[in-house]
Amino acid sequence: MKSKKQQKYSTKIRAIIIQEIENAELNGQMISEALEISRMHLHRKIKVEKGISISHYILAVRLEKAQELLTETKQLITTIAYSLGFKDTSYFTRVFKKNLNCTPSQFRLMWSINKVDSSIPRGTLSNTEAFSLQRERQSG
Numbered sequence: 616m617k618s619k620k621q622q623k624y625s626t627k628i629r630a631i632i633i634q635e636i637e638n639a640e641l642n643g644q645m646i647s648e649a650l651e652i653s654r655m656h657l658h659r660k661i662k663v664e665k666g667i668s669i670s671h672y673i674l675a676v677r678l679e680k681a682q683e684l685l686t687e688t689k690q691l692i693t694t695i696a697y698s699l700g701f702k703d704t705s706y707f708t709r710v711f712k713k714n715l716n717c718t719p720s721q722f723r724l725m726w727s728i729n730k731v732d733s734s735i736p737r738g739t740l741s742n743t744e745a746f747s748l749q750r751e752r753q754s755g
Contacts, residue, residue: 639700643669
C-alpha cells in the first residue's frame with residue numbers, strides 16, 4: 616500500500632506530465648526540476664512504484680490520453696499525435712501499435728464498433744500498470 620507521501624508524489628508527477636503533455640521535449644529532468652528533486656531520485660521513485668523508467672511512464676500517460684482522445688473525440692489522428700507531444704504522426708502510430716497491438720485508426724474503429732457492449736474493455740492499455748506488464752513481457 617502506498618504511503619500518503621508516495622501518493623502525493625504520484626499525483627504531482629502525473630499532473631506535471633498532463634500539464635506538459637504537448638511538450639515533445641518533456642523528460643525526467645524537467646519533471647524533477649518542477650518537483651525540486653534530483654533526476655535520480657525521481658527515477659528511483661518511479662521505478663519502485665511503477666516498475667518502469669520515467670520516460671516509459673511519460674509515454675504510458677501519453678498513450679492513455681491517446682486512447683481517451685480516440686474514443687471521446689473525432690479529432691484527426693495527426694492532431695491527437697501533436698497534442699500529445701509526438702513530433703511526427705508515423706512515430707506516434709508505430710509506438711501506439713507496438714504497445715497496443717493496433718494502429719490508432721484500428722483502435723478507434725474497434726472501439727466504435729464495440730462501444731455498445733460495455734463488457735468489452737476500452738483498450739489493452741487502460742492504466743500504467745498494464746503498460747508496465749506489457750513492457751516486461753517485451754523485454755523478458
